[in-house]
Amino acid sequence: MANVQLRGIRKAYGSFETIHGVDLDIVDRDFVVLVGPSGCGKSTILRLIAGLEDITAGDMFIDGKRVNADPPSKRGIAMVFQSYALYPHMSVRDNISFGLDLAKVPKERIAAKVAEAARQLELTPLLDRLPRQLSGGQRQRVAIGRAIVRDPKVFLFDEPLSNLDAGLRVQTRLELAKLHRDMKATTVYVTHDQVEAMTLADRIVVINAGQIEQIGTPMELYNRPANLFVAGFIGSPRMNFIEAARIGETSCATIGVRPEHINVSAESGRWQGTVIHAEHLGADTNLYLDCGDKGLLTVRLFGEQRYGTGDVLHLSPVEDAVHRFNAEGRAIGR
Amino acid sequence: MAAAQSELTRARARSAWLFLAPMLVVLALTAAWPLARTIFFSFTDDKLGDASYHFVGFDNYFVQGDGYTDGILADPLWLSAVWHTVWFAVVSVALETALGLVVALVLNSDFRGRALVRTAILVPWAIPTVVSSKMWAWMLNDQLGIVNDMLQRAHLISGPVAWTANPSVSMISVIFVDVWKTTPFMALMILAALQLLPTDCYEAGRIDGVSPVKMFFKVTLPLIWPALIVAIVFRALDALRVFDLIYLLTSGSNDTISMSVYAQQQLVQFQKVGVGSAASTLLFIVLAIFTAGTLLLTRSKNAEA
Numbered sequence: 119m120a121n122v123q124l125r126g127i128r129k130a131y132g133s134f135e136t137i138h139g140v141d142l143d144i145v146d147r148d149f150v151v152l153v154g155p156s157g158c159g160k161s162t163i164l165r166l167i168a169g170l171e172d173i174t175a176g177d178m179f180i181d182g183k184r185v186n187a188d189p190p191s192k193r194g195i196a197m198v199f200q201s202y203a204l205y206p207h208m209s210v211r212d213n214i215s216f217g218l219d220l221a222k223v224p225k226e227r228i229a230a231k232v233a234e235a236a237r238q239l240e241l242t243p244l245l246d247r248l249p250r251q252l253s254g255g256q257r258q259r260v261a262i263g264r265a266i267v268r269d270p271k272v273f274l275f276d277e278p279l280s281n282l283d284a285g286l287r288v289q290t291r292l293e294l295a296k297l298h299r300d301m302k303a304t305t306v307y308v309t310h311d312q313v314e315a316m317t318l319a320d321r322i323v324v325i326n327a328g329q330i331e332q333i334g335t336p337m338e339l340y341n342r343p344a345n346l347f348v349a350g351f352i353g354s355p356r357m358n359f360i361e362a363a364r365i366g367e368t369s370c371a372t373i374g375v376r377p378e379h380i381n382v383s384a385e386s387g388r389w390q391g392t393v394i395h396a397e398h399l400g401a402d403t404n405l406y407l408d409c410g411d412k413g414l415l416t417v418r419l420f421g422e423q424r425y426g427t428g429d430v431l432h433l434s435p436v437e438d439a440v441h442r443f444n445a446e447g448r449a450i451g452r
Numbered sequence: 453m454a455a456a457q458s459e460l461t462r463a464r465a466r467s468a469w470l471f472l473a474p475m476l477v478v479l480a481l482t483a484a485w486p487l488a489r490t491i492f493f494s495f496t497d498d499k500l501g502d503a504s505y506h507f508v509g510f511d512n513y514f515v516q517g518d519g520y521t522d523g524i525l526a527d528p529l530w531l532s533a534v535w536h537t538v539w540f541a542v543v544s545v546a547l548e549t550a551l552g553l554v555v556a557l558v559l560n561s562d563f564r565g566r567a568l569v570r571t572a573i574l575v576p577w578a579i580p581t582v583v584s585s586k587m588w589a590w591m592l593n594d595q596l597g598i599v600n601d602m603l604q605r606a607h608l609i610s611g612p613v614a615w616t617a618n619p620s621v622s623m624i625s626v627i628f629v630d631v632w633k634t635t636p637f638m639a640l641m642i643l644a645a646l647q648l649l650p651t652d653c654y655e656a657g658r659i660d661g662v663s664p665v666k667m668f669f670k671v672t673l674p675l676i677w678p679a680l681i682v683a684i685v686f687r688a689l690d691a692l693r694v695f696d697l698i699y700l701l702t703s704g705s706n707d708t709i710s711m712s713v714y715a716q717q718q719l720v721q722f723q724k725v726g727v728g729s730a731a732s733t734l735l736f737i738v739l740a741i742f743t744a745g746t747l748l749l750t751r752s753k754n755a756e757a
Contacts, residue, residue: 170655191661203652207674216670217660268660 120181120194120271120304121146122167127176129162137162138328139176144272149298149305153315154325154351160308161276163325167306168197168274181271196265197274200281202257204249204264210236211245214263228267235263238300255286262297273298275307279314291317312352316340324348346447349374355404355416357441364411365389370442370450377404377418379439382425387432391415396426407431487736494730500723512730524730529706533714534738536623540698540710541691544630549684551631552638557668559639560646570643577636585700588629592616592701619707626698626708630691638683645679646672678750685746692739711735 122144129137137159144150152160165171167178169190178185185193204213211232218228236242239259249257258278265273278294279287295318298305309315315322316336324331324339324347332344336352343349349357357374365388367373381387382405391407394414403423407415417433425431442450494512498505514523524530559570576584591598592615600612615625649672657667673680695712702708704717715735719728 168659170658189661190659195659197656197659199652199656201650201652203650203656205653205656205671206650207671217662220660220662220666264656264660 122272122304122306123177123179124163124167125177125179127163127166127178128174129159129166129171130174135174136328137166137174140328140330142323142330142333144304144306146304147302149307149318149320150323151307151309151315151319151321152323152325153309153312154331156310158325159328160310160325164197164274164276164306164308167193167272168195169193170197194271195274196268196270196272197276198258198261198265198278200277202249202261202281204257204260206249209246209248210241210252210260210263213249213260214267217264218267231267232263235266238266238297239263254282255290258282258290259293262294266301271304273301273303273305275305277309278307279309280311287314294318312354316352322352324351326351342449343374343441344449346372346374346443349441349443349449355418358415360412360415362442367442371445372443372447374441374443375435376439377416379436380415380417381434381436382417382419383432383434385432387434389415389433391431391433393425393427393429393431396423398422405431407433409433490729490732490736492729493725494733496726496729498725498729500719500725505726508726512726513734524727524734529709530711530714530731532706533709533711536708537692537694537710537712540623540627540630540694541688544627544634545684545687545691547627547631548635548638548687549680551635552642552683553680555635555639556642556646559643573639574636576633577640579633581633581696582700584633585629585697588625588632589616589701592625616702617705619705622702622705622708626701629701630694630697633697634687634690638687641683641686642676642680645676649675681746681750685743688746689739689743692742693735711738 122142124140124142127137127140127142128135140163142163152163154160162171166173167180169185169188173186180193180195190197205216208216214232214235215228218231223231232245233242236245239262241256241259241263244252244256244260249260252260258281261278275294279290282290291314294307298318307314307318319336321333321335322339323333326347331351332339332348334342339348339352343352343357346359350359353376355377357376358380359372359374362368362370362373365373389409389412391409391412393405394408395406397404397406400422401420403419403421403425405417405419405423405425407417409415415433444450493505495507495509496505497508497511510523512523514525515521555573559566559573579587590596592600594600594612594614594617597612597615599615600609603609604612613621616622653671654667657671662670693712694710695716698704698708698710699713699716704713709717711731712735715728715731717728718724718731722728
């Protein structure tokens with residue numbers, strides 16, 4: 119197992135720079151999730167760690183050793199691709215053992231490793247099938263099996279769940295969390311889905327436009343977002359932002375309140391709004407209110423609620439859960 | 453079954469036949485009818501410029517009399533034509549496949565001016581065979597050819613070689629020109645297959661530390677195999693009925709005569725329609741057996757997978 123360090127990592131394609139100097143310390147055995155919108159560079163960072171892309175500037179260390187010039191196979195990593203990247207003409211068994219066969223590992227040892235990985239991932243009855251005879255979830259497990267048998271120091275996952283349907287995604291997410299607990303391997307995981315990030319990560323790295331916006335535990339990011347981007351990206355439904363001037367605040371430029379931190383009353387409150395849409399989810403109710411010059415606000419209430427379109431409601435933010443941001447979008451400590 | 457067919461299915465079948473009809477008529481007129489006539493004439497003693505003919509049974513193919521045998525199958529020239537054709541087909545297709553694979557792999561990688569090279573490489577394939585054969589015949593000419601001139605200047609040969617007339621090298625010349633002409637076709641077919649390969653597999657291979665050579669034999673080759681087989685069958689069928697190249701390059705010499713050239717000689721030069729038809733029929737049978745064999749082989753392989 120190993121730690122991973124990125125020092126001033128930059129990546130440019132020709133004169134076009136996509137990663138603008140990333141510093142990151144990944145602690146041994148941590149599950150780190152790189153999260154951000156499409157095209158923010160999170161996958162590129164993962165591919166730089168893997169060695170599939172050349173580093174333009176900066177230094178990369180795995181287990182204290184500088185690996186800038188090492189090919190992927192010498193970095194002690196294993197990677198699971200979004201598209202699974204299985205060899206279509208090989209059986210599950212051959213897919214898992216292909217790398218080991220070529221590394222001249224003794225046959226009995228390969229067989230034992232494949233059997234163990236197959237047992238762990240419940241692939242044993244499928245070992246002689248071809249990838250096209252498997253479902254998406256099963257293919258994903260084969261890809262994970264191929265990574266496990268390499269005994270890597272660092273596991274790299276590139277959006278491994280995004281090709282799975284919603285139900286399977288939740289189930290595989292649980293399996294990945296369990297796998298990480300069992301293997302205790304350093305893991306770097308890329309996703310655009312903040313729910314995946316929140317549920318899996320020891321630490322989340324929020325990336326935007328080729329730069330790190332914030333690094334922290336899921337709860338740190340939720341409770342103390344460093345800037346408007348992180349505040350808006352983490353949490354669902356999204357945090358409400360209101361121009362401070364419109365509500366008479368002068369200490370900051372923007373205030374942010376999460377939908378779950380607003381109390382609703384029919385009689386009185388700080389702001390008033392009309393319900394324009396209500397989502398009844400059973401466990402929660404999401405209300406979308408038109409609050410005049412304060413804009414469109416979202417409120418999340420626990421349980422079933424009887425409010426509907428056209429209702430006029432009074433809203434009061436939970437005061438110690440209000441986030442304040444300055445004109446540059448940075449959070450002001452509270 | 454017929455009762456179970458819905459009205460819609462029947463309507464679809466009707467329109468399908470309607471669309472197919474013109475093609476079936478054209479095929480019958482241009483392929484089936486000439487083929488049937490050729491097989492028919494192969495059992496006669498018909499000659500060009502002579503309208504009357506008699507049935508001679510299998511005499512054009514093989515006849516055994518008192519102490520003599522006759523017919524195509526007893527003609528040593530036919531047997532050497534078969535041998536030349538098979539030899540030409542096997543060697544040229546093998547070389548074209550190997551070279552085409554190399555060219556395709558190069559063209560599949562990213563480099564500056566790739567589009568230009570891709571177009572340029574097609575030039576030999578785009579030139580009509582008549583033109584390129586004549587061109588090469590001149591270049592390989594023993595007195596005036598540029599090939600002899602260049603090889604002599606480079607001191608690789610001491611005197612001019614009659615590349616297309618000398619029996620010991622004429623077949624090599626024919627194969628060389630065919631490889632020059634047809635490698636682009638193979639390269640293009642293989643390149644099309646290469647471009648459909650999943651790229652992520654190769655990244656997984658890099659992480660697994662698979663060497664590029666291993667990757668080629670263990671991943672690339674098995675994955676392009678079906679397309680490669682199709683390309684090889686196409687080329688082999690073409691090569692087995694080779695005519696223009698050999699006829700033009702070596703003027704129908706007996707040292708390089710192919711099955712098609714033999715049939716043409718019998719029919720046109722010797723005016724023996726019956727014997728020429730019989731030779732054509734035999735060539736047709738060889739091609740039919742080869743094609744059926746390949747189809748069966750690939751089909752059983754597909755069923756396995």
